[in-house]
Amino acid sequence: MEVHKVNYEVNATPTLQILTEDEIEAIYFSSLRVLEETGVRCYNPEGVDILHAHGAHVEDKNLVKVPSWMVERARSTLPKKVTVVGMPDKDGKRKYRMDLVKNSAYWGTGSDTPYTIDPYTLKRRRSTYQDVKNLAIIAEALPNIDFFMSLGITQDTAVGTYDRWQYLAMLEGTNKPINITAVDVEGLRDQLEMAYIRLGGKEEWKKAPAFSLYIEPVSPLSHDPIVIGKLLFCCDNDIPFVYTPCPQAGATAPCTLAGVLVQALTESLFGIVLSQLRKPGAQVIIGGLLSQMDMQTTVMAYGSPEMALLSAAYTDITKWLMVPMYNTSGCSDAKMFDEQAAMEATLNTFIAGLIGGNMIHDVGYIESGLTSSPDMLVACDEIIGMVKRFLQGIPVTRETVPLETIDQVGPGGHYLGTDHTLRHFKTEFWKPVLMDRLDWDRWVKAGSKPMRERVHQRVLEILQAEREPLFDEKMYKELRRICELADERHKGEEMGIGIV
């Protein structure tokens, strides 16, 4: 191979960078200024007390102003890597693992949509326990999905205790790491108890947590009392948590994308400071669903190029901060899995991969995060596959620049039978599962199926495949018991107004 003997630089992978270091610093120091001078509202008195006791200024009961040195100090104890490991298989091994660290990409679903697309009728309706379980089963079967979030709220269970049932539905469907939601601290405690049971004890959790918790600040610059309670519980119990806002440029955040970055970072930095005061080393993931309010429809855009751009820029910031990033992709504003959904998901998945992860959520979202779609999830698995291939880049080595083989084949020959081809054809090319590359006649013979039909067929195949339960009846009963006890404690709060 003809290479320079010295000063030879390689690109082991493609690279993408939105912000320069100077721009990142400008945003970071702007956030510090907002946190110190504008302050944030924290509606949780315990949280306010902790911050106040450690140097924050508090005005008007809950307006908290955090000096920059507190942020700097919090960063010194903040973990640079967060690991979440899934549940044990029958052999006791926990094989699914996420090491959330700079430039590592893991894809997973989004959480808690009120609606889902029924896999059999293709009608949009309120999501149920069975839907969550089905979607978890699909996620378990998809090779490019690394973690699961409940693609639908269980709405056929009690509203005030839905979270325990939802966790059970997810556990029934998948052993992959889960990012849960919780109604309140009690709901979180119950789910942690369920995880201990499923893991076979608290010690297993200590080796590696099996779920993280999703919680949000409310933009602009507000922190919910229950959410902060959950944050503190996570610190006390070694539960990693995602503390990320959903600012809408022009509505709940400044209209400019740089302004969104500053505000979102301010909101998450507040969570970082509080967590590190509560427990140095508490595991935090920041990022968010950063996007705009569509000024025509007032809908929060999930498929916009700005969403992808903001997520990528924010990832640059988290790399500089050395804190795991909660990214967004595989989502769309389309009302079904259609051409728009595919176009938007392809763009945002590609960008999220290129920028380097880390925990990339919302795969399977349509209708701006209000509906989950099994078809979208399965299609995105294929998109992620393509993106992952792209991310491998082109290694330029003696083996990949086969001068001898080229010389051997010479002008006019072919490469089909060469050793070099035999060595590489299985690993060099990405192999499509759903993408069609048939010639016309074979495509017609196969039923002339458009992508949409092939995707849906795959959904049905996965759901109809025989599968062993992930755990035995005794375990199921123990887990279910926690859900039932919660229902019992909260009996009478529902007023007979269950949503489904």
Place this chain on the structure above:
Amino acid sequence: MSKILEQLATAIIEGDIDNTPKLVQKALDEGLEPLSILNDGMVMGMNEVGRRFKAGEMFVPEVLMSAEAMQAGLKILRPLLVSSGAKLLGKVIMATVQGDLHDIGKNLVGMMCEGAGFEVIDLGFDVPAERIVQAVKEHKPDIVGLSALLTTTMRQMAYTIKALEEAGLRDKVKVMVGGAPVDAEFAKKIGADGYGSNAAAGAELAKKLVGAA
């Protein structure tokens, strides 16, 4: 249409908060009837805003500026209209229910209602049912608008409606509900009078509920 009414309509369309009250005052000085100033000037402007918004020629921030201009003009007109016995669109109380801090949707509906000509009393977010009942007693609104973003706080809408019933106020007000997880079916289930799927639909619904559309 007289020139001043035309100017007033234009000021509303352009969201001219400074000029609208001045033009209203000028129209009054010229001897125009308050009701005519409202209907033939300001409402004409707002109708055009609605048309342009639907056609994608105007966008939310511009519509909200028009709504603010509308309110600036109404500040002068409202007492005159009331004393002349003219029927106004009425009052709307807006609230994001208890346990929920998400208020952008509620704010948008409130501003759209102001644009339609309603007087809007905004109770803010995380508002318990008792405070809403208290506000209904105090302000005697025509409509109560409730918003929630979370399925867990959606229940508060039902609690609030029940609290209004228990206070004997339910038949005195119309209740409209909205928010991302809310839909028409849920609204019906909890006994609300209507559901709006977006801010403009919310304002339209409010007009319908007072028999003005």
